[in-house]
Amino acid sequence: MKREIMFGLLVVLSMVSGSLHAEKLNKQQIKGLDEQVQGIKRDVLSISTQLNLLEEKLLYPSNTYMAFFVSMDKGADFSPDSIKLTLDDKNVTNYIYSYKEVQALKEGGVQRVFTTNVTTGEHNLKISVIGKESGSKVTNSGTHNLKKGVGPQFVEIRLSATGVSFRDW
Amino acid sequence: MSTLLRTLILATGMCYAACVCGAEQDSNGLKDLYFGEALYYAYQDNYFSAISRLDTELAQYYGLDEPEKNSFHFYQDNAEFDVGDFELYYRMYGRAGRAVKAVIQGNVPERVRNGAIYRLAKIYYETQQPLQALSTIKKLKGNVPEKIRYEEPFLRAQIDIETGRFSEAIGLLRKIENAPGMVGFAGYNLGVALIRSGKEQQGLAELDKVGQVASDDRAVQAIRDKANLVLGFRLLEHKQPGLAKKYLDRVRIAGPFSNKALLGAGWAAAASGKYDRALVPWSILSKRNVTNKAVQEVMLGLPYAYSKLGVYGKAALLYGHALESFSQEISRLDASIKSIREGRFLAALIREEIKKDKYWVVHLRKLPKTPETYYLLDMLASDDFQSSLKNYFDLAELHRKLQHWETYLAAYKQMIQIRAAYYEPLLPTIEAKFRKLDSKMKLRVEQRDHLDKRLKKMLITPRPDFLETAGERRTLLQLDRMEKNLPEGANPRIRARIARLRGVIMWRVETEYQDRFSKATMHLHELDADVKRLRRIYHSFVRTRQAATQSYQGYDKELTHLRIKMQQADDTIKQLMARQGHMIEVMAINELERRRKRLEQYQVKARFAMAESYDRATKAQQEKVIQQSEKKDQAKQADKPEEADKPEKGDKPNEADKPEKADK
Numbered sequence: 001m002k003r004e005i006m007f008g009l010l011v012v013l014s015m016v017s018g019s020l021h022a023e024k025l026n027k028q029q030i031k032g033l034d035e036q037v038q039g040i041k042r043d044v045l046s047i048s049t050q051l052n053l054l055e056e057k058l059l060y061p062s063n064t065y066m067a068f069f070v071s072m073d074k075g076a077d078f079s080p081d082s083i084k085l086t087l088d089d090k091n092v093t094n095y096i097y098s099y100k101e102v103q104a105l106k107e108g109g110v111q112r113v114f115t116t117n118v119t120t121g122e123h124n125l126k127i128s129v130i131g132k133e134s135g136s137k138v139t140n141s142g143t144h145n146l147k148k149g150v151g152p153q154f155v156e157i158r159l160s161a162t163g164v165s166f167r168d169w
Numbered sequence: 170m171s172t173l174l175r176t177l178i179l180a181t182g183m184c185y186a187a188c189v190c191g192a193e194q195d196s197n198g199l200k201d202l203y204f205g206e207a208l209y210y211a212y213q214d215n216y217f218s219a220i221s222r223l224d225t226e227l228a229q230y231y232g233l234d235e236p237e238k239n240s241f242h243f244y245q246d247n248a249e250f251d252v253g254d255f256e257l258y259y260r261m262y263g264r265a266g267r268a269v270k271a272v273i274q275g276n277v278p279e280r281v282r283n284g285a286i287y288r289l290a291k292i293y294y295e296t297q298q299p300l301q302a303l304s305t306i307k308k309l310k311g312n313v314p315e316k317i318r319y320e321e322p323f324l325r326a327q328i329d330i331e332t333g334r335f336s337e338a339i340g341l342l343r344k345i346e347n348a349p350g351m352v353g354f355a356g357y358n359l360g361v362a363l364i365r366s367g368k369e370q371q372g373l374a375e376l377d378k379v380g381q382v383a384s385d386d387r388a389v390q391a392i393r394d395k396a397n398l399v400l401g402f403r404l405l406e407h408k409q410p411g412l413a414k415k416y417l418d419r420v421r422i423a424g425p426f427s428n429k430a431l432l433g434a435g436w437a438a439a440a441s442g443k444y445d446r447a448l449v450p451w452s453i454l455s456k457r458n459v460t461n462k463a464v465q466e467v468m469l470g471l472p473y474a475y476s477k478l479g480v481y482g483k484a485a486l487l488y489g490h491a492l493e494s495f496s497q498e499i500s501r502l503d504a505s506i507k508s509i510r511e512g513r514f515l516a517a518l519i520r521e522e523i524k525k526d527k528y529w530v531v532h533l534r535k536l537p538k539t540p541e542t543y544y545l546l547d548m549l550a551s552d553d554f555q556s557s558l559k560n561y562f563d564l565a566e567l568h569r570k571l572q573h574w575e576t577y578l579a580a581y582k583q584m585i586q587i588r589a590a591y592y593e594p595l596l597p598t599i600e601a602k603f604r605k606l607d608s609k610m611k612l613r614v615e616q617r618d619h620l621d622k623r624l625k626k627m628l629i630t631p632r633p634d635f636l637e638t639a640g641e642r643r644t645l646l647q648l649d650r651m652e653k654n655l656p657e658g659a660n661p662r663i664r665a666r667i668a669r670l671r672g673v674i675m676w677r678v679e680t681e682y683q684d685r686f687s688k689a690t691m692h693l694h695e696l697d698a699d700v701k702r703l704r705r706i707y708h709s710f711v712r713t714r715q716a717a718t719q720s721y722q723g724y725d726k727e728l729t730h731l732r733i734k735m736q737q738a739d740d741t742i743k744q745l746m747a748r749q750g751h752m753i754e755v756m757a758i759n760e761l762e763r764r765r766k767r768l769e770q771y772q773v774k775a776r777f778a779m780a781e782s783y784d785r786a787t788k789a790q791q792e793k794v795i796q797q798s799e800k801k802d803q804a805k806q807a808d809k810p811e812e813a814d815k816p817e818k819g820d821k822p823n824e825a826d827k828p829e830k831a832d833k
Contacts, residue, residue, distance in 0.1 A: 027297075030553050033752060034296075036745055037560045038261045043738050044567045045220055050731060051574060052225040058581060058724065061716045069202045104212035110205025150712065154202055169202060169240070 064117035065152035078161035080131040216259035299331035335366035410440035428463035460543040481786035488779035505540035588721035636685040
């Protein structure tokens with residue numbers, strides 16, 4: 001009887017310890033494959049960087065390059081739901097935010113919301129933002145006149161519950 | 170037992186994983202928008218895009234003539250570090266990788282660097298490279314981020330346990346035993362460290378303390394249950410079933426360790442010979458999900474207890490029920506193995522649901538013809554499976570990206586062709602006109618420079634003659650000519666008149682010199698403004714012409730190289746995906762086959778035990794019948810005169826039948 005009980009105990013103990021036998025056999029294989037996966041990640045990242053550089057050169061020459069960035073104050077209470085950009089009376093982008101994106105903005109991340117090519121000279125930007133603050137719906141808008149020079153132009157659009165502010169970089 | 174403890178420590182470490190973000194922003198506000206964009210991706214756990222963005226910015230930055238004038242200059246060190254740190258998050262921790270370099274050479278604040286060292290050590294620890302983890306964590310010096318204030322010594326202690334440095338581990342764990350967030354976890358590992366260092370009684374006492382921790386936190390409740398479970402089984406191993414039961418009874422009936430605790434409680438009672446008491450936990454357990462290992466084992470344990478209590482009929486029936494369940498489960502396992510071999514498991518794993526449902530790997534069992542994932546729960550939680558699965562997802566994502574980029578290249582090529590078709594016929598005419606204008610412009614600019622030089626000289630040596638008007642110069646020339654043409658005997662009044670006229674002009678030129686000089690300078694300035702405007706137009710034209718040619722020239726080679734690289738990378742990814750997918754399938758099949766073998770062994774045991782129980786039940790029944798008939802015979806002999814009435818009573822159920830009726 002005792003032997004049977006001990007058998008039962010051993011089975012239970014092996015269950016508690018977890019079964020690693022088959023996995024142990026594959027440890028080296030798992031590690032080797034993992035290293036190869038890391039290698040291909042490096043290769044694809046390098047391709048991605050080359051593509052980014054090519055894209056900027058080919059699609060957005062510096063003399064016409066203009067990019068719009070959205071930022072927020074760290075830990076702001078305001079949460080944007082969507083944003084609408086109008087450049088020179090033309091609706092150029094509408095963006096709806098996910099929860100993760102809003103959190104990333106609140107942590108200090110900056111979103112490149114729109115990139116375009118424009119001629120040098122005066123341009124007009126209009127922003128319309130819908131969001132929430134303390135559970136209530138908030139709608140804000142703002143207008144910004146900007147002058148495009150010969151170099152690349154960046155505009156920061158800062159969102160808050162009180163309104164929209166702009167900064168030319 | 171050491172494997173058991175190692176596994177438990179690992180599992181504890183897993184459930185207490187804490188995420189610390191390495192990218193910290195300047196408190197004075199953001200100074201470069203693209204650095205902020207990289208952080209935006211990183212804060213969403215999109216580390217591929219974050220690394221790619223930073224790599225692009227760094228490549229552009231190092232290509233600048235005066236990088237210190239670029240706003241990225243403020244973040245150069247941070248970017249170099251963050252690239253490595255993000256690679257850690259992206260599970261790129263190869264020995265020669267940037268992650269390791271960032272940890273060693275990172276020119277960033279101490280806390281930030283220490284945060285990365287902690288993460289790298291944790292990865293090494295979780296991938297079962299304890300020595301590598303130890304050498305990495307040793308690099309950690311000075312202040313650590315507040316978020317990992319207690320996690321860091323906890324990890325250090327776990328690594329120490331793995332590398333056999335028990336006294337160091339014990340010292341560290343004692344310090345953080347009651348630290349916020351460490352209650353239960355530190356104590357549990359302390360107990361394990363004490364046991365493994367040979368201080369069995371102290372270790373058990375420590376586990377006993379953890380087994381009584383009061384908390385509403387589910388993770389702490391789970392570690393409390395685990396401590397009690399380990400204690401219970403440790404004591405069962407040391408043949409102290411009475412004491413073991415006390416600890417096993419502490420495990421919550423609805424917790425994650427409840428099944429194992431119920432099984433153990435039954436074995437503790439059985440080991441004390443109290444089979445009737447074993448029936449209580451085992452009966453509860455036998456009604457739970459049949460895929461669970463403990464439930465499957467108790468299907469043998471329960472009839473075993475009944476047979477020990479002499480209820481052979483009930484035991485035989487329960488063995489029969491177990492056999493039926495085992496064969497059903499074996500069929501289910503066979504179907505699951507078949508489904509995995511047909512590739513359905515892998516196909517279900519990478520469905521879109523995985524992004525919305527974090528338990529998708531378990532829930533995919535609901536899909537038709539997919540494997541029974543309840544059998545794979547232990548395997549699904551293992552580090553090897555999780556890292557393999559993440560690699561498979563990453564590879565699938567990379568494959569998707571490359572396919573997507575392939576369409577970019579086709580679009581770029583088309584765009585270049587359209588631009589070439591537009592600009593090529595226009596540019597020669599424009600170029601010819603430009604050359605003419607260019608030479609004219611050069612001439613005018615040279616003239617202007619000449620005037621400028623002359624005016625500057627006149628500041629030192631006044632030359633009124635340089636400021637004569639065209640009319641004056643014409644008149645003077647005319648007077649010179651007239652004087653020269655005068656005959657020798659001409660009227661002296663005429664000569665005097667010419668001289669007077671010349672004198673008038675010279676007087677005017679000399680007396681108006683300052684005024685004329687000021688006007689000349691003013692005109693030169695006006696000319697400068699025009700030249701400046703001309704130069705601006707010239708440069709604008711040069712830029713536009715350059716942009717036009719650059720918009721379609723010189724891309725062919727780059728695009729071809731990229732296409733080849735992308736194709737090669739995609740081929741490698743496909744191969745790696747096949748191998749990684751196969752590995753995942755093998756892991757799952759191995760696990761299912763292990764469970765299948767166990768069930769087959771149980772089947773054999775159940776068959777023998779059922780046969781034995783039937784034999785014993787039949788034998789017991791026969792013995793009772795014999796005893797009954799012997800009693801009847803004795804009664805007959807004692808009461809012979811009343812013998813004629815007995816046969817009719819014999820038709821009624823007798824005592825010997827009762828156990829069998831009760832069994833049913």
